[in-house]
Amino acid sequence: MKPLFLILVYLGVVALPLVLSFLTGGPSRPVYQELASGLGILAFSMILAEFVLSGRFRKISHGVGMDVTMRFHQIMARTALIFALLHPFLYRATPSGGPRPWDPTGQLTLTTDIADLSSGIAAFLILPSLVFLAIGRTKLDHKYEVWRLMHGIGAVLIALLLLHHATHAGRYGSLPVMSWIWLVMTGLAVGSLFYVYLIVPFQGRRQAWRVASVTRLTPKQWELTLAPDAHSGLAYKAGQFVWLTVGHSPFSINEHPFSICSAPSGGPEVSFMIKELGDFTRGVGDIKPGTIAYLDGPYGSLAIEGRTEPxxxxxxxxxxxxxxxxxxxxxxxxxxxxxxxxxxxxxxxxxxxxxxxxxxxxxxxxxxxxxxxxxxxxxxxxxxxxxxxxxxxxxxxxxxxxxxxxxxxxxxxxxxxxxxxxxxxxxxxxxxxx
The missing domain is CATH 3.40.50.80 (Nucleotide-binding domain of ferredoxin-NADP reductase (FNR) module)
Incomplete structure (x- = not known):
C-alpha cells in the first residue's frame, strides 16, 4: 500500500491549488478560459512537486523504488511542460485597458501590466530549455557537475518567476488564500533543495571517510575503497548506492552516484566499482590513499533482504x-x-x-x-x-x-x-x- 499511498499524496498536493481555486474563485468564465487557468495551475503545482521527486528523499525513493521515482519525475516534468505551453494560448478575451503591443490578438493575458506578464513570459521560455537540456544531457559536451548546477538554478528561477506570475497576473492566484498557498508550496519546494545541498552536507560533515585503496580491475575499471574516519561507518543494505564526493568539501557539487559493491557483513569499509566514462571517473586512478571523501546515502531499492523466494x-x-x-x-x-x-x-x-x-x-x-x-x-x-x-x-x-x-x-x-x-x-x- 505504500506506493499507492505516495501516489495519492502526490495527486492530492498537485490538485490542492486547483480545488481551492475552484472553491474560492469568482463567477465562471467561458470553458476555454477556465481550462487555460486550470492548466496553468496544474503546471505550476507539478513543477513545485518535481523538487521532491529528484530521488534524494529516501522515504519516497525507497517507498516506490528509484527507477519508478526517476521515471515519474521525467514524465511529470514533460506533462507540466505541455500544460504550461498550452496555458496562454487558450485565452480568448479582449480585456479592457487599451492595446498591448506584445499581445495584439488579446489571447495571452487578462492584465495590462507588463511587469506581471514578464515573469510568466520568462518562465515560459526557460522551462522548455530546462526540460530539453535534461533529456539531452548525455549528448551535451559539458561536465555533469555543470549540468546539475544549471538544472538546480534553473528550477529555482522558474519556481520564483511562476510564483510572481501566479500571484500578480493570475485571476485565482491573486486571491489572498491562493497567494498564501503558492507562497508556502514554493517555499517548501525551494527549501527542499537547501535541505539536500546545505543541511544534509552540514549534518554529514563529521562523517568523513578516507580513501583506503584504489585498485585497477580491468583496463578501464577501478575499485575504490573507503574507510570511515573516526566513526562506525555506513548502515546500508547490499545493492544500494550513495552520492560520493572525493577530495572536496561535503557542500561541493562534485558528487556522483555510485553503487556499493562491498557487503555490509564485510566490515566498515565500503567499495565502489567505477568505470572510466566521464571527467571524474577518468581520474579515479589518480586518487591517492588518504584523500578525504564524503557519502550521502544509502539510496536505492535493489536490496533482497526479507525476500522469501527460493x-x-x-x-x-x-x-x-x-x-x-x-x-x-x-x-x-x-x-x-x-x-x-x-x-x-x-x-x-x-x-x-x-x-x-x-x-x-x-x-x-x-x-x-x-x-x-x-x-x-x-x-x-x-x-x-x-x-x-x-x-x-x-x-x-x-x-x-x-x-x-x-x-x-x-x-x-x-x-x-x-x-x-x-x-x-x-x-x-x-x-x-x-
Missing amino acids: GVALIAGGVGLAPLLGILRQMRLTGDPRKLRLVYGNRKADQIAFRDELGVADVTYVLSEPPEGWTGETGFIDGALLDRVFAPQEFKDWLFVVCGPTVMMDIVETHLIKRGTPADRILSERFDYD
Whole structure:
C-alpha cells in the first residue's frame, strides 16, 4: 500500500491549488478560459512537486523504488511542460485597458501590466530549455557537475518567476488564500533543495571517510575503497548506492552516484566499482590513499533482504555488476541458503571484473566479442540466453535483480514478464533515463 499511498499524496498536493481555486474563485468564465487557468495551475503545482521527486528523499525513493521515482519525475516534468505551453494560448478575451503591443490578438493575458506578464513570459521560455537540456544531457559536451548546477538554478528561477506570475497576473492566484498557498508550496519546494545541498552536507560533515585503496580491475575499471574516519561507518543494505564526493568539501557539487559493491557483513569499509566514462571517473586512478571523501546515502531499492523466494538471479551488464556484486558477497558471507545464479555480460574478455572471486560455479559469462577459444556464452544477454540458463519454474519462482545498460534491461525485463515472472519479483536499477 505504500506506493499507492505516495501516489495519492502526490495527486492530492498537485490538485490542492486547483480545488481551492475552484472553491474560492469568482463567477465562471467561458470553458476555454477556465481550462487555460486550470492548466496553468496544474503546471505550476507539478513543477513545485518535481523538487521532491529528484530521488534524494529516501522515504519516497525507497517507498516506490528509484527507477519508478526517476521515471515519474521525467514524465511529470514533460506533462507540466505541455500544460504550461498550452496555458496562454487558450485565452480568448479582449480585456479592457487599451492595446498591448506584445499581445495584439488579446489571447495571452487578462492584465495590462507588463511587469506581471514578464515573469510568466520568462518562465515560459526557460522551462522548455530546462526540460530539453535534461533529456539531452548525455549528448551535451559539458561536465555533469555543470549540468546539475544549471538544472538546480534553473528550477529555482522558474519556481520564483511562476510564483510572481501566479500571484500578480493570475485571476485565482491573486486571491489572498491562493497567494498564501503558492507562497508556502514554493517555499517548501525551494527549501527542499537547501535541505539536500546545505543541511544534509552540514549534518554529514563529521562523517568523513578516507580513501583506503584504489585498485585497477580491468583496463578501464577501478575499485575504490573507503574507510570511515573516526566513526562506525555506513548502515546500508547490499545493492544500494550513495552520492560520493572525493577530495572536496561535503557542500561541493562534485558528487556522483555510485553503487556499493562491498557487503555490509564485510566490515566498515565500503567499495565502489567505477568505470572510466566521464571527467571524474577518468581520474579515479589518480586518487591517492588518504584523500578525504564524503557519502550521502544509502539510496536505492535493489536490496533482497526479507525476500522469501527460493532463488536469486543476478543479471548484470558491464559495470552494472557493482550492486549485484554487493548482493552476491553478502549472500556468501552470511551463508544465505537460497540458490544463486549470476549472468554477467561484457563486450570483451578483458572487461570481466572480479573473475577470480566470482569463479565459475553458478556464473554464466557472456561476451559479444569473444576471443579465440572462449567457452562461455557469446552474443548478448537476451531471451534465448535466459531460456538456456533458467528453468521454466525458476522464471516463476525466483527473484530477478537486473542492472546494466538500458537496452539490455529492457530486453531482460520484457522476457521475464513473457515467461511469467511476476513484476514484484523483478528488481532493477538504471544508469540513464531518456
